[in-house]
Amino acid sequence: MSKIFYTKTDEAPALATASFLPIVKAFTKTSGIEIETKNISLAGRIAALFPEYLTEEQKVPNDLDVLGELAKQPEANIIKLPNISASIPQLKEAIAELQSKGYKLPDYPDEPKTEEEKVIKSKYDKVKGSAVNPVLREGNSDRRAPRAVKNYAKKNPHSMGAWSADSKTHVATMSHGDFKSNEKSITIPSATEVQIVLKTENGAKKVLKEKLSLQDGEIIDATVMSKKALLVFLKEQVKDAKEKGVLFSVHLKATMMKVSDPVIFGHVVETFFKPVFDKYSTTFEKIGVNPNDGLEVLYNKLEKLPTNEKTEIENKIQAVLEDGPSLAMVNSDKGITNLHVPSDIIIDASMPAMIRNSGQMWNAEGKPQDTKAVIPDSSYAGIYSATIDFCKEHGAFDPTTMGTVPNVGLMAQKAEEYGSHDKTFEIKEAGSVQVIDLNSDKVLLEHSVEEGDIWRMCQVKDAPIEDWIKLAVSRARATNDPAIFWLDENRAHDRELIKKVNLYLPQQDTDGLDIQIMSPEKATQYTLKRIKEGKDTISVSGNVLRDYLTDLFPILEVGTSAKMLSIVPLMNGGGLFETGAGGSAPKHVEQFLEEGHLRWDSLGEFLALGVSLEFYGEKNNNPKAKILGDALDAATEKFLLNDKSPSRKVKELDTRGSHFYLAKYWAEALSKQDNDAELKSIFTKIYAQIQNKEEQILNDLLDAQGSAQDIGGYYKPNPNLESIAMRPSDAFNKILQSI
Ligand SMILES: NC(=O)C1=CN([C@@H]2O[C@H](COP(=O)(O)OP(=O)(O)OC[C@H]3O[C@@H](n4cnc5c(N)ncnc54)[C@H](OP(=O)(O)O)[C@@H]3O)[C@@H](O)[C@H]2O)C=CC1
Numbered sequence: 001m002s003k004i005f006y007t008k009t010d011e012a013p014a015l016a017t018a019s020f021l022p023i024v025k026a027f028t029k030t031s032g033i034e035i036e037t038k039n040i041s042l043a044g045r046i047a048a049l050f051p052e053y054l055t056e057e058q059k060v061p062n063d064l065d066v067l068g069e070l071a072k073q074p075e076a077n078i079i080k081l082p083n084i085s086a087s088i089p090q091l092k093e094a095i096a097e098l099q100s101k102g103y104k105l106p107d108y109p110d111e112p113k114t115e116e117e118k119v120i121k122s123k124y125d126k127v128k129g130s131a132v133n134p135v136l137r138e139g140n141s142d143r144r145a146p147r148a149v150k151n152y153a154k155k156n157p158h159s160m161g162a163w164s165a166d167s168k169t170h171v172a173t174m175s176h177g178d179f180k181s182n183e184k185s186i187t188i189p190s191a192t193e194v195q196i197v198l199k200t201e202n203g204a205k206k207v208l209k210e211k212l213s214l215q216d217g218e219i220i221d222a223t224v225m226s227k228k229a230l231l232v233f234l235k236e237q238v239k240d241a242k243e244k245g246v247l248f249s250v251h252l253k254a255t256m257m258k259v260s261d262p263v264i265f266g267h268v269v270e271t272f273f274k275p276v277f278d279k280y281s282t283t284f285e286k287i288g289v290n291p292n293d294g295l296e297v298l299y300n301k302l303e304k305l306p307t308n309e310k311t312e313i314e315n316k317i318q319a320v321l322e323d324g325p326s327l328a329m330v331n332s333d334k335g336i337t338n339l340h341v342p343s344d345i346i347i348d349a350s351m352p353a354m355i356r357n358s359g360q361m362w363n364a365e366g367k368p369q370d371t372k373a374v375i376p377d378s379s380y381a382g383i384y385s386a387t388i389d390f391c392k393e394h395g396a397f398d399p400t401t402m403g404t405v406p407n408v409g410l411m412a413q414k415a416e417e418y419g420s421h422d423k424t425f426e427i428k429e430a431g432s433v434q435v436i437d438l439n440s441d442k443v444l445l446e447h448s449v450e451e452g453d454i455w456r457m458c459q460v461k462d463a464p465i466e467d468w469i470k471l472a473v474s475r476a477r478a479t480n481d482p483a484i485f486w487l488d489e490n491r492a493h494d495r496e497l498i499k500k501v502n503l504y505l506p507q508q509d510t511d512g513l514d515i516q517i518m519s520p521e522k523a524t525q526y527t528l529k530r531i532k533e534g535k536d537t538i539s540v541s542g543n544v545l546r547d548y549l550t551d552l553f554p555i556l557e558v559g560t561s562a563k564m565l566s567i568v569p570l571m572n573g574g575g576l577f578e579t580g581a582g583g584s585a586p587k588h589v590e591q592f593l594e595e596g597h598l599r600w601d602s603l604g605e606f607l608a609l610g611v612s613l614e615f616y617g618e619k620n621n622n623p624k625a626k627i628l629g630d631a632l633d634a635a636t637e638k639f640l641l642n643d644k645s646p647s648r649k650v651k652e653l654d655t656r657g658s659h660f661y662l663a664k665y666w667a668e669a670l671s672k673q674d675n676d677a678e679l680k681s682i683f684t685k686i687y688a689q690i691q692n693k694e695e696q697i698l699n700d701l702l703d704a705q706g707s708a709q710d711i712g713g714y715y716k717p718n719p720n721l722e723s724i725a726m727r728p729s730d731a732f733n734k735i736l737q738s739i
Pocket residue numbers: 081082083084085086133255256343344346349350560561562580581582583584585586587588599600601602
């Protein structure tokens with residue numbers, strides 16, 4: 001009998017799992033369904049890579065590899081919660097925590113010198129950034145807000161800041177020299193192998209990537225971000241932000257684009273603090289400051305200096321801050337700026353939050369202020385400027401009437417930017433980068449480059465593209481909504497994709513469907529106009545736009561991407577059910593540790609489990625699984641109707657209380673169904689017990705709030721302490737145990 005695999009991840013979702021998974025296990029046990037946990041947390045993934053450094057007790061299997069293999073099997077049924085895609089500072093923190101717990105792991109070598117250090121760094125780089133999702137996502141993405149969620153938002157609208165036509169907020173993006181402008185793309189006519197080389201100006205040939213296999217009909221593209229053009233652009237933006245009196249704020253995806261974007265982030269830090277980096281370059285070299293890590297690490301490194309030297313540099317930084325434009329803040333109370341930590345300013349979550357907040361970010365005084373949102377690469381920046389322009393013209397969106405924008409995203413088999421990590425290089429020497437066909441010696445793609453440029457190559461295989469087009473048609477058919485391919489005929493890669501759409505779309509039954517191709521800017525305008533009129537429009541997009549759009553629209557429509565249904569129909573027949581569309585919410589953990597209140601909304605988990613159970617029922621011919629799934633869906637609807645999502649404030653219902661209500665409604669729905677007498681009998685008793693003890697359980701859960709929590713770690717909490725903290729009601733635990 002196959003199993004359902006539930007992932008143990010990090011931060012808030014991992015805390016939520018400590019409370020929710022025991023409920024799930026107790027309920028599903030009744031129907032012979034086995035739920036197995038797989039640990040893909042950052043700490044777990046680190047430990048799995050270095051068995052040779054660990055004691056027998058510390059060794060763990062490589063669960064990510066196991067799940068990655070499983071995702072290619074037809075019986076796969078995986079519930080995937082968000083995990084940390086670690087920036088270098090996070091990776092180092094996790095290593096340090098494991099070391100402090102007796103794990104004799106090597107340090108992360110910033111600049112590896114010996115062969116051994118090179119091996120260590122390359123291993124750590126496998127855990128860095130978006131290292132999980134591309135492995136598990138062996139299918140394309142289907143993310144949408146279920147009807148019940150939209151109805152909930154219409155009845156309980158979230159706050160939405162008003163927009164004024166004279167808002168000074170705007171997006172600043174490059175007009176030349178960036179990834180978009182320099183992109184070249186071709187479709188491979190027949191399977192081959194390629195090599196990536198740098199031909200330097202003095203004629204030397206340096207191999208950047210030894211060998212890469214390409215399939216028939218695969219699209220490849222290559223592009224380069226010019227360091228010179230980037231620096232000129234950034235300098236202008238710092239000056240312009242100061243002149244316009246707006247906040248300077250940069251938005252990148254240093255986690256998902258783990259090789260390119262940290263470098264771009266570093267250039268922003270260095271440009272903003274140029275007088276500091278110019279004056280103290282020797283000292284910084286000595287103490288190992290890397291601007292890519294951000295200001296927080298820089299401040300920590302200053303601790304290594306004698307007090308007078310440290311104070312002098314701190315004062316200089318302060319002077320630059322006072323002299324330059326105001327910086328947007330991630331946390332004004334704690335003085336954490338937009339340039340402190342690269343993983344704090346992730347574009348998909350931060351841009352919609354700004355748009356929801358009248359286009360304003362927080363300044364150092366904790367007040368909202370108009371902002372210059374700097375998005376260096378222009379590939380997708382236009383969707384945000386189009387949205388901002390729309391809000392300036394029409395005012396804020398109204399969650400009680402607005403339509404919805406589901407997404408069908410191309411991401412299977414490391415499609416597009418997801419597969420670029422091992423093919424992105426910061427160029428060390430001027431010359432030209434060539435992608436050479438090893439069978440014909442022909443140069444397929446070529447760019448001249450200068451020292452410091454960032455060159456990258458992406459791939460997307462033919463089968464995932466065809467699957468994506470089919471998925472788009474099936475969603476259009478299921479909803480009768482227009483489906484728009486967000487593709488730009490002025491972009492090299494998109495032109496190749498458009499050819500495939502024109503090839504594969506006519507092979508589908510599209511009779512009566514409205515399917516169009518528009519550039520991202522046009523598609524944004526078209527979609528926003530419809531959304532305002534309460535109409536729904538499917539966005540069909542590439543991988544990065546998928547990421548952006550599945551935060552942008554959910555955050556505007558339903559207040560958070562946590563309430564999204566997120567399905568990945570795996571290409572080999574299995575199912576990957578993701579929870580929500582957001583991340584691991586580090587701010588939530590902070591609040592939980594300080595005051596014992598967790599505000600993580602598990603609706604995404606409820607929705608994912610519902611579809612996973614249904615899928616399980618069909619695959620394994622297990623009608624009970626289907627009944628459990630249907631009852632869970634009914635419970636989720638009641639949960640929304642009764643507004644039992646966690647509140648943001650301490651001493652009010654939190655994640656644990658919300659799980660209690662879900663369990664109550666789930667038991668109720670099972671007690672009321674008549675398709676399975678055994679389940680009915682079990683859950684009639686359970687529902688009665690829950691009702692009897694409701695007051696006591698809710699009191700237990702509230703009493704547990706209001707004080708600091710110790711769960712024995714951040715990246716690797718102690719499971720017992722975590723369980724004690726997340727399951728504080730004996731009465732509730734006993735009921736679950738009795739099932
Ligand atoms: N699928 C995946 O594995 C993903 C992983 N990530 C990873 O998550 C981490 C944090 O990323 P970040 O960009 O800060 O984005 P997050 O989505 O984690 O957080 C942004 C904000 O969104 C709100 N939010 C997100 N999820 C929930 C939820 N379930 N319930 C309630 N509110 C929620 C919170 O708002 P508020 O503070 O107002 O409550 C939160 O602070 C990074 O390590 C990133 O790599 C990110 C996206 C997807």
